[in-house]
Amino acid sequence: MDSLIAVAARALAAGDPLGALNQVALRDDAPALALRGIAMAQLGDLARAKALVRRAARAFGPKDAVARARCVVAEAEIALASRDLGWPAKTLDAARATLEAHGDRVNAAHARYLAVRRLLLIGQIDEAERALGRLDPTPFPAALKAVHELVVAGIALRRLRTKMARAALARAGHAAREAGIPALTAEVESASLILTMPSARLIACGEERLLLLEEVEALLASKALVVDACRHVVCDAGTAVSLAKRPVLFALARALGEAWPEDVPRDTLVARAFRGKHADESHRARLRVEVGRLRTVLATLAGVSATKRGFALVPHGAREVVVLARPAEDKHAAVLVFLADGESWTSSALALVLGASQRTVQRALDTLAAAGKVQSFGRGRARRWMTPPVPGFATALLLPTPLTND
Template identity: 65%
Template sequence: MDSLIIAAARALAAGDPLAALKRVALRDDPPALALRGIAMAQLGNLTRAKELLRAAARGFGPGEAVARARCVLAEAEIALVTRDLGGPMQALGAARATLAAGGDRANAAHAGYLEARCLLLIGRLDAAERMLDALEPDALEPDALPPPSCVGYWLVAAGLAMRRIRTEAARAALRRAAHAARKAGIPARAAEVKRASHELDAPAATLVARDEKRLLGLAEVEALIASDVLVVDACCNLVRAGTVVVPLAGRPVLFALARALAEAWPDDASREALVAGAFRARDADESQRARLRVEIGRLRTALRPLAGVNATKRGFRLERTRRDDPTALDA
């Protein structure tokens, strides 16, 4: 590898794409095309970046599988930014295996972090967590990941902790990300950490309890769901109290009824309001009332470990089987 390629690669690693382009802008050999593609991606011209990376991948010979895998890795990172989670991301697993087999541990670990980030974006939290756990021994070694990639690793860890509603774990991961960002000295990475920190401190849910309606931070949500309060959770479509959880994600009518009853508590909810909210019907005619009785019976069975649903003259009321008041938690 010649000195200009090495210098351009170092400039890109330091977050200086213009310095990299000065060294390889007029060259069309595959390594230069790959570096130009990465530089264009850092400058925000993602369309041109993909063209250059694909041209570089085509130019590498049969014995340069690791170099082609690096191009796939760079293109996958662009796809992640543009939320194109199809072809480029699907090729990432094979590229990671090629990089690991070729001894490029740093880029293999970087590919693993990108896979974890993709899994986090599509909501596959368990798979993302397993990927991070598999990467952790490598990612925590001082030289296993360059600082910019370490920032990304800890941002994914923070995102997972936030979605798992683990506030302290999220803060710890963001502290590690901020440390890596300072070490990298790349403003864009530092801005990513700052945005994630703002997200952690931003309101995470709305609490509706009796006559109270207010915003909650993530730490307050964590404390609420750890208590014995009956929570109708519109963030996850479930009803919980302490460690007892009744999932209703696949039963939207039952969840709508539970939410309406919790929001009306300690009063009852009228049959008209329940029919309108759960069935989207304007009038509570006899057929709708009959359907309401059936669905209330199903809800009563589902919530038996947590609460009762009793009929009143006007409609139905949620009766807590433990001391704490029912509460509705909205996304």
């Protein structure tokens, strides 16, 4: 490694991409191409960064297995930053194995963290937690320690463990300051904002108010029966019943929860569950069937009693019934949530994290674009979508996470 390459590498490690480019901007050898690619990635030009890193990987000779593996890891990081979630995970695994075999433990660990962060982003929380448990950040540089704690915080936020998340973010901030990388410090600060912004709305007895994430955690641990419209689940402190795949039943449960302790007229339930303007005999018959199904599903938590004008929810052991709703409930709120991170997304990546078809996501994006809420750039397979972050709202409750169905 010549002196200019060494100086550029140290500059990149310190988060100084312009200083690195001053050393290698006019060179086209493989190491310089790799460093230029990483510098462009730090500056935000991800498309050019990807092209440079690929050129570097091709330029390294067959004996430069470690260098090529490092290029693969760099390309994977660029893919994660550009939300190219379909990037082949097996390629990253092979590169990690090569680095471990040649004793490059730091870059091998970096590859593992990239894989964990991808799992976290697409909602595979259990797998991400297991993979993270196999990593000990103690011997790693401060920058990797910060990344480790960011992942710990991300998992804790999605599991609504706010004290654990706060502690992890504090450790991440300390490690980021120790590393002296401004971009990493900014990422920690951005993640910390989730704890200070409203994450949900509480609807109870006809009134609404916004809740912070720690208040949501306290509510779910209380003796209240919660109709959770963020995850489509009905739960109390000990039992959770998922209605994510039964939208009609959840619509009925939410209507009954919002009205509690009062009952809900049959016509109102028909309108909420079946979107019918007028309740005829066929609607009433269907309503009786669906209410019967709801009684069966919620048998361990509550009953549904018939009244003179409609139905009412009757909790078995809970003191009260509340509804937990999203801070904002636009038609395509789920798409906006992911675009609110300020990164550019492809429609295929959005479809992956939302569990929807790419065509469905594309229709939603077209609708949002027509309303001026999102914008796109590029064409064809290179087309990406983005929007400025939604001010004032945290998104942790809207991110994908597994639910227990008891």
